[in-house]
Amino acid sequence: SIYARYLNNNESRESEDFICRCTTKNTFGRFCEYICGQKPGNTYKTFYELFEESLSKRLDDGVLAYNPIRQRECYSLRRTCSALCLDWRDLCDGEWDCAAGEDEMYCEHLDLNECNENQFRCRNGLCIPIEWFMDSRLDCVDATDEQRKQSDDHDACYSMSSIDCSEVACGEKQAYSCGDGQCLSWHERFYKDRTPFCKNGLGFFGICESIGFVTTATGGCSSGFFVTVTNMSVPCDQLVRCAAVADRSCTSNDVENLQQHALDYCFRNMTHGYLYSLPNILSPFVDAYFTREQFESDDEDATRLPALFCSSDKAKCLHFHDVYNEKYPFPPFEYLFGQQQSLPDYCLNSNAFYICPNTHKCISNYRLLDGFDDCIDRSDENPNLQRQLNSKFTRHRYRCAIQNDETILPHLLGDGNNDCSDGSDEFEFTSDRIINWREEDCLNLDDTICRLIRGDAILYVDIYMKDLCDSKFDLQHSLDEVDCGPEWICPKDWKKGRSQISGSCLHQSRFQDGKYDFLDGSDELHDDAPCIHGPHPWLKCGSNHSSEIMCEQFGDGNINCIGALDEQQRLTCGQSGALNNRFYCRSDSRCLLISYICNGVLDCSDGEDENELLCGPRGGCHNESFACLDRAVNGKCISSERVCDGKKNCPNGRDEETLCWWR
Known part of the structure; x- marks a missing residue:
């Protein structure tokens, strides 16, 4: 192996050999992820032993121990942040990383890029052929041409070499990009348990500093900063x-004594504290600080996080939890600490740009009503903007069912968040x-x-007239049971329900039949009874069941009841139609046949299908059988298929x- 020869002889014998240069001694590999000679209790005898154990750990544990001090590919801009290492995803993401905003210069040209009629416009302004929109393959760099729930599963990207991973950005400033496709919410930037939330x-x-290293001028990690503490004179x-990180390079074994010395000696006359990392790493407007209160806390992890954020001129300071707060849709550094910038001339064109009220930041009209918050106050998603907006800015959008002036990118459909105020992007119920x-x-x-989302689905289904509005859901999405209002006349011996939601017709024999x-x-x-259901032996609903x-x-x-028994006709099971006589696992979004319920086998990951409130005790019955519970002891058990x-x-x-x- 070239690596083995290089490590043994510190040289490469073949002139054509290429060795990745790692900054730390005895590390090597594509990401400098391998460390030579650090086997617990022993050293590796050969390079192959090291390689074999590292590979085994990766396969067995599913974890590749990346070195946090490895370098990453980066852009270095020339002026105010020439030393800072920026990922390509940091450019034109709407967030200033450089004090003069170099990383956001000329981005308005991309923001206003107009696509042709036969193209789909990605959220970042790039265009793809319309045939690639909602075709189940990621074509936009920001993945907005497909459903987000289909493109979010990139947990395995750290161990793959795939363009679908390395070429994906993560919703710009609303999320943190790990660089290989894995995305995290922006406010998860610091983890209390110090585990790397990016697997790479x-x-x-x-x-x-959160893991005991030092942030360098480029933003990377270094272990060579600390000096040996012997006489507290550093x-x-x-x-x-x-004292804050209790790093192994600090030889003082008495961490508490070291921290107390820092309190007594260093914090006596400090107004703000000591810099957490080098200035302007997190934002060009902000410095982060260690404070006295951190060292006085009983929380061992308190010193791993910055306690205070201050503007560069120290005119304004805020506590950590006032900044890293879920109430903000993206990092609020510019909003909380940034200097008011004069608007460029192009922002004054209201036909193309919108100015956020609170920050006077201007964004392209293409970013209005798309389901993403680009203004800190979320005003860019106000439905009233629709009236003054040219329709070209909202092409290929999903219109919320009730609030028709609200639109979102189809990318957000079914992602678990109510992006429409009426929630129709998660569950749509219309006529x-x-x-x-x-x-x-x-x-x-x-x-x-896919065709429904694209708007090109024209469905022709043959169905008998008698099957319309008969309270049986024969077609997917319940299309045979809509528009069954007062104008729909029921056949002889059939009658309508007493509420608008039960407007379909039903034969008289099916009233009060237990189904x-x-x-x-x-x-x-009964018609004169209050509209309250219960009690029933199988209907267990609400938080107290x-x-x-x-x-x-x-x-x-x-869903209010175990198994979604209150939503039998509303919930659908993929391509197989309504839930009907099946059981719904909320934890897995799965539909189960009746034979799988109360059979002693946990088919729902949370065990909902075997909930004792619904099933009762097993009575000694074996798995895959149903307990009759006809006697207190040794009751009859039958096959669950029966x-x-x-x-x-x-x-x-x-x-x-x-x-x-349900029958």
Whole structure:
């Protein structure tokens, strides 16, 4: 091996050989992730032993121990931040990393880039052929051409060499990009347990102090800063840093004594504290500080984080938790500490740019009403902006079902967040269609759901007239049970429900028959009775799993009961239609057949399908069987396949009652 020869002889014999230069002695590898001679309790006898054990650890543990002090590829701009190492994702991301804003210069040209009619415009302004929009393959660098829930799973990227990983940016300033496709919320920048939240080790860039290293001028980590502390006579900035991180390079074994000495000797006359890392690493407007209060705290990890953020002129300081706060949609350094900048002339063109009220920052009109917060006060997502906006800025958007002036990028559909104020991007219920976007995945170009998102789905389905508005959901998305309002006349011996949500027709024989047919279940209640369901042996709803639930909670799109038994006709199971007589696992978003319920086997990851409130005790029955519970001890057990088969197999008939809520 070239590496082995180089490490043994400190030279390369072949002139054509290429060796990656790592800054730390005895480290090597593509990312300087291997360390020679540090096997616990021993040293590696050969290079191959080292390689074999490192590979084994990677395969067995699924973890590759990256070296936090390794270098990364970077852009170095010439003027005010020539030393700072910037990732390409830091350029034109709407957040200043350089004091003079060099990393955001000329970005307005990209912001205003206009795509052709036969192209889809990615959020970052680049264009792709319209045929690539919602085709299940990532083509936009920011992944906005596909559903976010399909593009968010990049946890394995750190161990792969894939363009789908290395070429992905993470929603610009709203998220932190690890550099290989893994994305994290911006406010997760510091982790209390000091584990690298980026699996590739780059999560410590600019905050190396949180793991006992020192941030260099480029933002990378170095272990060569600390001096040996023997007589407490070192400069205070080094002493405080050494006491804060309790680094192994500090030879004082008495960390508490070292920290007390820092308190007594260094913090006596300090107004703010000592720099946490080099100035302007986290933001060109901010310095971070260690403070006296950190060393007085009983929390061992308190000193690993900066306690105070101050503007560069120290005119304004804020506590750590006042800055790293989820109430802000992105890092608020510029908003909280930045100097007011004069607006460029191009921002005055209201036909192309919008000025955020609180910060006087200007953004392209393409960024309005897209579901992403670009203004710190989120004013760029105000539906009232739609009236003054040229329609070209909102092409290929999803219109929220109730608030039609609200639009978002289809990228956000079903991602678990209510980006539409009416929540229709997660569960859409209108007179035209019912779609649970959380369960609908665009996986193939010709999938119906992909075509629905693109707007080119024209569906022709043959269905008998008698099957329309009959309270049976025959078509996907319940299309056969919409528009069943007062104008729809029921056949003879059929009648409508008493509420708007139960507007379909139902045969008289199916009222009060023990089976719910209307969305709100009101067919099982007398007309003069309050619209409250319960008690039932199988209906366990609410936080306390009581046996009662209001009619308006039935079929409202929100799961209130174990197994989603209150949403049998609203929830869909992928391409297989409504939930109907199946059981819904909330933890896995899966639909289970009745034979899998109360059979002693945990099919839902959280065990919801075997909840004792629903199933009762097992009574000694083996797995994959159903407990009749006909006797207190040694009751009858039957095969789970015989549950709800129309025959009473249990002496007490429990197999045809408890779980057979739907026929």
